Amino acid sequence: MDPLLAGLAAAFEPASLLMVVIGTVIGVLVGVLPGLGSVVGITMVLPFTYGMPQTASIALMLGVFCGxxxxxxxxxxxxxxxxxxxxxxxxxxxxxxxxxxxxxxxxGWVTAASTLGGLFSVLILILAAPQLAAFSLQFTPIEYFALGIFSLTCIANVSRDAMAKGLLAGMAGLFLATIGTDPVTGDLRFTFDVFELSSGIELVPVIVGLFAFSEMFVRTAERLDLGGAERFRVGFRLPPLREWRPRLGILLRSCLIGSFVGALPGTGAATASFIAYSEAKRVSPRRERMGHGEPDGLIAAESSNNAVTGSALVPTLALGVPGDPVTAVMLGALVIQGVAPGPQLFIDQMPLVYAIFFVLILCNIVMFATGALGAPLFTRVLRIPEPLLIPLVMVITLVGAYGVRGNMLDVWVALAAGAVGAVMRVTGFPIAPMVIGMVLSPMIEQSLRQGLVVTRGSFLAFFERPIALTLFALTAAIFLWPLVQRLRGKGRGKAAERVPDA
Structure with missing residues (x-):
């Protein structure tokens, strides 16, 4: 049988279709519950895949991943x-x-953007898996360091109203991620003889604290009339097509960013999301409204992080190199199922490869249906009076923070991050740069250290690599462009003053 038809038949077997639906629904529920995430979700369903047919087991895991x-x-x-x-x-x-x-x-915006980003990444996976895999091999630690520095431009773009405060928050995030075990030497850093800190500070408790707890603390302190939750609309509403037309450029750009970042081993969807958001804030004609409820930000964030799902499988399938922690778990599951990822996969098991392509398409379609039909159920929480909602949210998020590692330290970290986040809100410090710093710090530090080992301590050698040099140049251009615009504006103002009145 033709490999394409064989893959199509395998993807549309009843068992595979059932696993797509079950996996996607489980994935959405895992994503909704703070503190779990894709790795936990796939790990939860992994034991159930041992006795399943090959395509059905892969469908279950891909459904959890996308959802x-x-x-x-x-x-x-x-x-x-x-x-x-x-x-x-x-x-x-x-x-x-x-x-x-x-x-x-x-x-409605995020559901549509997520689906379009996921489908775009499948298209990239189908058309460019071998090419993208070969290109990603050109990334040495030097290129990863340059990519990390380029990603830090996100801090500048989300902190335009308070640049100095944003940079300070970003530096704090970079520092927090260094606590724990040195990734190169194995030495302990900034642990203050606290054994639990030896494994570092987990990102999820910090995010939970900075966003959720700080919001709850501020609301409680302000003693708002918290019975007004009924003003929220509950349900699912797709934006009209006329709202999409001026945003198609941002959608395409964000999909490309997510697909590119996902194909690079060791990066991940969080990095792609912040890079795409930063780029959207740079080019969007509605950039002034971003951060205040502008759909451009939702499109950039969600289309890029879902575009990672397909492209992250590029190095996983073509090279046997996991694109992120999620695909690392999936790689182990594929090996258990008798699949040998690598170049030979595209020669010896093309029906399975085509089946994976079709399964990913189905996962994104089911994900859209799950969001459209299930969103009204998820958002019913908004009908709860906020005096009851605040403690409920705090309990759920505390359980989520604890469940990441089963470590009580993460609970204290979440509470401390909540207090810090509340102070940051009151004093005008943006919260997002601290999260960006924590997300990017491990990649920047480890790639810098490894790059210096490769170049024998010569940082100038980093600029001899064409890809790295291009990324450094883009970073400098993005940081200097606002200064150039400001100087040009002052120059025009002085020229206007010298023109005599008619």
Missing amino acids: SCYGGSITAIVLNTPGTPQAAATVLDGYPMAKRGEADLAI
Whole structure:
């Protein structure tokens, strides 16, 4: 039988279709619950795949992967708490829309953007898997360091109203991620003889604290009339086509960013989301509204992080190199199922490869249906009076923070991050840069250290690599462009003053 038809038949077997639906629904639920995330979701279903047919087991895991990347956005919009780290950028515009009474419209935006981003990544996976895999092999630690530095431009773009405060918050995030075991030497750093700190500070408790707890603390301190939750719209509402037309450029750009970042081993959806959000804020004609409930931010964040789902499988399938922690778990599951990822996979098992392509398409379609039909159920929490909602959110998020590692330290970290986040809100410090710093710090530090080993301590040798040099040049251009615009504006103002009145 033709490999394409064989793959199509395998993907549409009843068992495979059932696993697509079950996996996607489980993934959305895992994403909605703060503190779980894609890795936990796939690990939960992994034992059930041992006795399944090959395609059905892969369908279950891919469904969880796609669904969890999307599900975190619902919690981000409804409760100002990213259900997964991938949804951290979604908070910036999703929750302000919910506060305006447009939670249903925000969920419509993210559901459509997530689906389109996921389908775009499948297209990239189908058309460019070998090429993207070969290109990603050109990335040495030097290129990863340059990519990390380029990603830090996100801090500048989300902190335009308070640049100095944003940079300080970003530096604090970079520092927090260094606590624990040195990735190169294995030495302990900044642990103060506290054994639990030897494994570092987990990202999820920090995100939960900075976004969710700080919001709850501020609301409680202000003693708001918390019975007004009924002003939120509950449900799911797709934005009209006329609202999409001026945003198609941002959608395409964000999909490309997510697909590219996902194909690079060791990066992940959170990095892609912040890079895409930063780029959207740079080019969007509505950039001034971003951070205050602008759909451009939702499109950028959600289409990019879901575009990672397909492209992250590029190095996994073509090279046997996991693109992120999620695909690392999936790689082990594929080996258990008798699949040998690598170049030979595209020669010896093409029917399975085509089946994976079709399964991913089905997962994104089911994800859209799950969001459209299930969002009204998820957002019913908005009908709860806020005096009851605040303690409920805190209990759920505390359980989520504890469940990441089963470590009581994470609970204290979440509470401490909540207090810090509340102070940051009151004093005008943006929260997002601290999260960006924590997300990017491990990649920047480890790649810098490894790159210096490769170049024998010569940092100037980093600029001899064409890809790295290009990324450094783009970073400098993005940081210097606002200064150039300001100087040009002053020059025009002085020229106007010298022109005599008619």
